[in-house]
Amino acid sequence: MKRIAIDAMGGENAPKAIIDGILRVKAELPNTKFILFGDKEEIRKYLPADQITDQFEVVPTTEIINDEDEPVKAIRSKKDSSMVVAANYVKQGKADALFSLGNTGALLACGIFIIGRIKGISRPGLMPTLPAQNNDNGFNIIDVGANAKSKPEYILQWAQMATFYAEKIRNIENPRVALLNNGAESDKGDEVHQAAYKLLADSDLNFIGNIEGNEIMTGKADVVATDGFSGNIALKSVEGMSSVLLHSLKDSLLNNGLMTKLGALMIKNAIGDLRSKYDTAKHGGAVLLGVNSPVVKTHGRSNERPVYYTLKQIDKMLDENLVDEFKKEFSNK
Amino acid sequence: MKRIAIDAMGGENAPKAIIDGILRVKAELPNTKFILFGDKEEIRKYLPADQITDQFEVVPTTEIINDEDEPVKAIRSKKDSSMVVAANYVKQGKADALFSLGNTGALLACGIFIIGRIKGISRPGLMPTLPAQNNDNGFNIIDVGANAKSKPEYILQWAQMATFYAEKIRNIENPRVALLNNGAESDKGDEVHQAAYKLLADSDLNFIGNIEGNEIMTGKADVVATDGFSGNIALKSVEGMSSVLLHSLKDSLLNNGLMTKLGALMIKNAIGDLRSKYDTAKHGGAVLLGVNSPVVKTHGRSNERPVYYTLKQIDKMLDENLVDEFKKEFSNK
Numbered sequence: 177m178k179r180i181a182i183d184a185m186g187g188e189n190a191p192k193a194i195i196d197g198i199l200r201v202k203a204e205l206p207n208t209k210f211i212l213f214g215d216k217e218e219i220r221k222y223l224p225a226d227q228i229t230d231q232f233e234v235v236p237t238t239e240i241i242n243d244e245d246e247p248v249k250a251i252r253s254k255k256d257s258s259m260v261v262a263a264n265y266v267k268q269g270k271a272d273a274l275f276s277l278g279n280t281g282a283l284l285a286c287g288i289f290i291i292g293r294i295k296g297i298s299r300p301g302l303m304p305t306l307p308a309q310n311n312d313n314g315f316n317i318i319d320v321g322a323n324a325k326s327k328p329e330y331i332l333q334w335a336q337m338a339t340f341y342a343e344k345i346r347n348i349e350n351p352r353v354a355l356l357n358n359g360a361e362s363d364k365g366d367e368v369h370q371a372a373y374k375l376l377a378d379s380d381l382n383f384i385g386n387i388e389g390n391e392i393m394t395g396k397a398d399v400v401a402t403d404g405f406s407g408n409i410a411l412k413s414v415e416g417m418s419s420v421l422l423h424s425l426k427d428s429l430l431n432n433g434l435m436t437k438l439g440a441l442m443i444k445n446a447i448g449d450l451r452s453k454y455d456t457a458k459h460g461g462a463v464l465l466g467v468n469s470p471v472v473k474t475h476g477r478s479n480e481r482p483v484y485y486t487l488k489q490i491d492k493m494l495d496e497n498l499v500d501e502f503k504k505e506f507s508n509k
Numbered sequence: 510m511k512r513i514a515i516d517a518m519g520g521e522n523a524p525k526a527i528i529d530g531i532l533r534v535k536a537e538l539p540n541t542k543f544i545l546f547g548d549k550e551e552i553r554k555y556l557p558a559d560q561i562t563d564q565f566e567v568v569p570t571t572e573i574i575n576d577e578d579e580p581v582k583a584i585r586s587k588k589d590s591s592m593v594v595a596a597n598y599v600k601q602g603k604a605d606a607l608f609s610l611g612n613t614g615a616l617l618a619c620g621i622f623i624i625g626r627i628k629g630i631s632r633p634g635l636m637p638t639l640p641a642q643n644n645d646n647g648f649n650i651i652d653v654g655a656n657a658k659s660k661p662e663y664i665l666q667w668a669q670m671a672t673f674y675a676e677k678i679r680n681i682e683n684p685r686v687a688l689l690n691n692g693a694e695s696d697k698g699d700e701v702h703q704a705a706y707k708l709l710a711d712s713d714l715n716f717i718g719n720i721e722g723n724e725i726m727t728g729k730a731d732v733v734a735t736d737g738f739s740g741n742i743a744l745k746s747v748e749g750m751s752s753v754l755l756h757s758l759k760d761s762l763l764n765n766g767l768m769t770k771l772g773a774l775m776i777k778n779a780i781g782d783l784r785s786k787y788d789t790a791k792h793g794g795a796v797l798l799g800v801n802s803p804v805v806k807t808h809g810r811s812n813e814r815p816v817y818y819t820l821k822q823i824d825k826m827l828d829e830n831l832v833d834e835f836k837k838e839f840s841n842k
Contacts, residue, residue, distance in 0.1 A: 309753045321691055325699040358654055358741040365738065366658035389745030393753045405698065408691040409739040412722025413746035420642045420726045421754055424786060428779035436779045442772025446761035453757060 177209050177235050180487065181262040181271035184214030185240045187476040191215075194277065195222040198481025202231050209265045211271055213237050213258040237261045240278075243476065247281030251289065252289065259283065263290040266469045273470040273490045275461070277483070280473055284322050285472035287464040294499070297507030299323050300466030301334040301404070303471075304411065305346065305459035311395030313346055314459050317356075319368070321413045322464065323404030328371035331355070332379060335401040337465040337502060339381055342398050344496045354387035354397035354430025356406055362386070368403060376401065418454070457482040460489030469499055510542050511553050513820065514595040514604035517547030518573045519611025520809040524548075526609065526758035528555040538824050544604055546570050546591040557580025570594045573611075576809065580614030584622065592616065596623040601800045606803040606823045608794070610816070613806055617655050620797040627832070628837030631654050633799030634667040635739070635806075637744065638679065641744045644728030646679055649688075653744045655797065656737030661704035664688070665712060665838035668734040670798040671837060672714055675731050677829045678822065682767050686721035689739060694719070707807035709734065722746070751787070790815040791805060793822030802832055 182198070184191040198210045209231055212219055216236040224231070239257040241250045251260050259278055263286035265271040274291065276283045283300065293300050299321030308315050319326070335353050335400055342417040343353035355373055357365045362373050363387055376383040387397050389410055402410065461474035461482070469509040470493045474486045493499075515531070517524040524547055531543045542564055545552055549569040556565070572590040574583045584593050592611055596619035598604040606625065609616045617635065626633050633654030651667040652659070665709050668686050675684035687707055690698045695706050697719055709716040720730050724744055735743065762773040793813070795806035803826045807819045826832075 245600025309757060324691060324697070324702075355740065358657060358738055364657070369657075375694040388749075389742040389747075390749030390752070392746065393749050405691055406739045406742040409689065409722040409743050410746045413725065413743045414719075414722075414750040415749040416723030416726050417747040418754060419723070421751060421783075421787070424642060424783055425758075425779070428782040428786075429776060432776075432782065433778045437774050440779075443762060443765070443769050443776065445757070446769045446773075447764045449761040449765065450754075450757055453761075455753070 177207055178491060179209045179211055179215065179271040180273050180391035180490055181211050181265045182375060183259045183262050183276035183278055184212040184219055184351045185237075185258040186276040187474075187478060189477070189479060190224045191492070193479045194483055195219065196480035197487060199227065200480060200484045203492060205487065206231075208491055210487075211262070211265065213262040213265075217333060219437050227307065231284075235265070235296060239284045244278050245277060245279055247285045248289075250279065250282050259286055260290070263287070265480060266291050266499040272494055273472065275474075275490055276394055276475050276484060277471050277476050277478055280321070283471065283473050287467040291467045291469050291471060293467050294502050294506055297333060297466035298402075298509070299326070299330045299462050301330070302462050303334070303338055303341070303465050306393070306414075307454045307456060307459070308395030309393055313348060313398070314344075315392070315395060315398050316342055317392065317407055317411060318465065318478060319402060319407050320382050320462070321404065321408035323428045325405065326368065326403045328375050331372040331401050331403060331495055332375040333506070334465070335376060335381055335399060336379070336505070338399040338401070340501060340505075341463070341465065341498065344498060345492050348398050349357075350382050351398035352384045352396070353381045353399045353401060356392065356400050356402040356410060357386035357388065359388065360386050372403075373399070380405075387396040390467060457485050459485070461486040462495070466502070470494065471477070478491070510540055511824060512542045512544055512604040513606050513608055513823055514544050514546065514598045514607035516592045516595050516607075516611055517545040517552055518591040518738040519609040520571075520807075520811060522810070522812060523610065524552050525555045525673045526812045527816055528552065529813035530820060532560065533813060533817045534820045536821065537701075539564075541824055542566060543820075544568060544595070544598065546598075550602030550806040552587050568594060568598070573699050574615045576612050578612055578615060579831055580612060580618045581622075583612065583615050584618045592619055593623070596620075599624050603839060606805065608807075608819065608823055610807050610811055613654075616804065616806050620800040624800045624802050624804060626752050626800050627835050627839055629668060629841070630799040630835070632659070633797050634663070634670070635795050636667070636671055636674070636798050638745075638794035639726070639747075640787045640789060640792070642726055644731070646681060646731070648725070648728060648731050648733060649675055649679075649753050650725065650733040650735060650740055650744060651798065652735060652737040654737065654741035655793070658738065659701065659736045661701055661708050664701075664736060665708040666839070667798070668709060668714055668732060669838070670711070671732040671734070673834060673838075674796070674798065674831065677831060678825050681731050681816050683715050683731070683815075684731035685717045686714045686732045687717050688733060689725065689743060690719035690721065690733040691720065693721065703735070705736075791818050794819040796826070799835070803827065
């Protein structure tokens with residue numbers, strides 16, 4: 177039986193959203209056990225005794241890592257936090273994957289320092305799957321913030337792991353890989369990007385060259401490799417712009433008189449289409465690639481829907497033995 | 510009389526868009542002369558002889574730098590191009606500012622290598638003014654791509670110049686300055702960002718700390734200072750996301766049946782509001798700050814409207830003696 181260690185206390189809607197997500201998915205994943213870490217009383221509120229089958233295990237913990245906590249300090253000092261105890265379960269082989277909606281930095285630290293990186297991987301990288309305009313499968317972008325600074329070799333490894341993920345988990349054939357850069361030509365960017373370009377071009381990846389910030393959302397590439405710092409800026413910039421535009425559209429629709437309000441009702445289907453096209457939840461959470469077990473993060477403000485999709489995503493990573501494949505691939509180098 | 514050297518051949522709609530923009534603005538700027546560089550015949554098509562007053566001068570040139578040209582090579586080999594001859598006019602003191610809709614890299618090269626950087630400025634920086642959700646005055650972001658790599662000192666100088674611009678040209682009192690980074694805390698980013706943070710905090714600028722990609726479009730800061738590379742990624746990412754969303758919205762409105770189409774007509778005012786709120790044209794073009802005269806670039810696909818606003822922006826920079834102020838401020842250091 178596959179076993180997913182779940183931080184039940186992470187995120188704004190914990191533990192309700194998390195438990196609701198599990199209840200929604202459990203029948204689809206009958207060979208998976210959900211190990212919940214957190215406040216026993218709180219968990220019981222949303223997971224009544226009669227719902228607890230052998231697909232569940234609850235491990236009581238007494239502490240919570242908050243978003244305000246300094247990541248590395250928190251995982252060292254809050255030894256009995258839901259996140260750290262869950263990570264230790266994975267480390268000790270009592271669970272196969274770690275899932276949290278909590279403090280991203282702390283989760284990355286759990287992955288890197290507790291679960292540990294795969295031998296041969298220089299730096300684990302954080303990788304979400306984002307929706308794209310011309311590609312219903314979306315695209316992967318790695319790294320988006322586990323690293324503030326990178327070397328060309330890191331970027332190549334991230335592209336390799338993400339390509340494997342795109343093939344096995346997203347069923348993309350021969351994924352197109354691009355390097356996030358400040359221009360199209362091969363000599364663009366600083367020496368790190370120029371060297372990364374060469375490594376990618378010389379690899380057996382399906383490298384299509386540099387990609388600029390304005391092209392990432394179109395779906396031109398299946399995998400966008402970044403230097404970590406600018407990947408974080410790109411991800412947050414597109415999230416911010418999308419939020420700003422949709423809020424402003426809503427404001428405009430509400431503040432332009434009755435006719436506009438009526439019009440707004442009439443375009444509901446179109447807005448629904450748009451929402452479903454750019455639905456980030458259906459692609460699951462962001463994966464920390466390069467550590468000894470899958471470590472996955474979903475937005476702290478998620479309700480049960482992203483939790484549902486993320487659990488399916490994690491389950492598929494376990495089915496495909498993603499981490500074992502990475503170990504085989506990188507440990508011998 | 511102020512004299513603006515204008516590359517009449519740059520951009521997709523040259524020379525028509527450029528000439529139309531000048532014709533629209535000229536009555537508002539009676540003390541300004543527009544010196545047009547380009548193909549004489551082409552210019553004459555849109556600027557008939559009876560329109561040529563003493564506000565105009567046409568300098569015939571025989572070559573054009575295209576978007577495909579390698580910037581530095583192009584300005585060296587195409588000596589009689591409209592852009593290079595215009596830049597030389599500025600260098601020789603026969604014009605006071607340079608304006609083009611052409612190849613950005615080539616224009617930056619004209620600014621840095623022909624017009625020259627101000628003594629005391631380490632690296633000129635490219636700075637657009639962008640619209641913001643909660644700030645009708647928009648905000649400045651610098652550098653967005655003149656530099657692929659930067660030092661903390663460059664970032665400080667860019668913030669200083671942009672602050673001065675925000676005060677004098679955009680009439681912002683005590684502009685709030687933020688550093689584009691991958692997190693809020695002062696120790697975020699690599700050593701360049703950590704050191705830049707310290708320099709900004711110790712300066713007499715109104716530094717409000719780090720800003721993340723998702724916050725830049727809200728208007729939280731009046732000036733966003735970046736490392737150049739990630740500034741380019743941020744700018745293009747928000748442009749790309751906005752274009753993708755608006756296109757998808759349009760598609761959805763057109764492909765959801767008659768009721769939706771009717772609804773789309775009824776929300777026209779709201780869309781108009783949105784369009785005007787995020788109208789980039791009204792803020793003018795992107796300025797290369799740190800060179801001996803104003804050098805300004807507007808989108809290559811612009812029609813006459815952005816040209817109109819950019820000419821007013823350049824005129825104001827000349828009125829405020831922006832470059833002289835920079836020379837005073839930085840040359841003595």
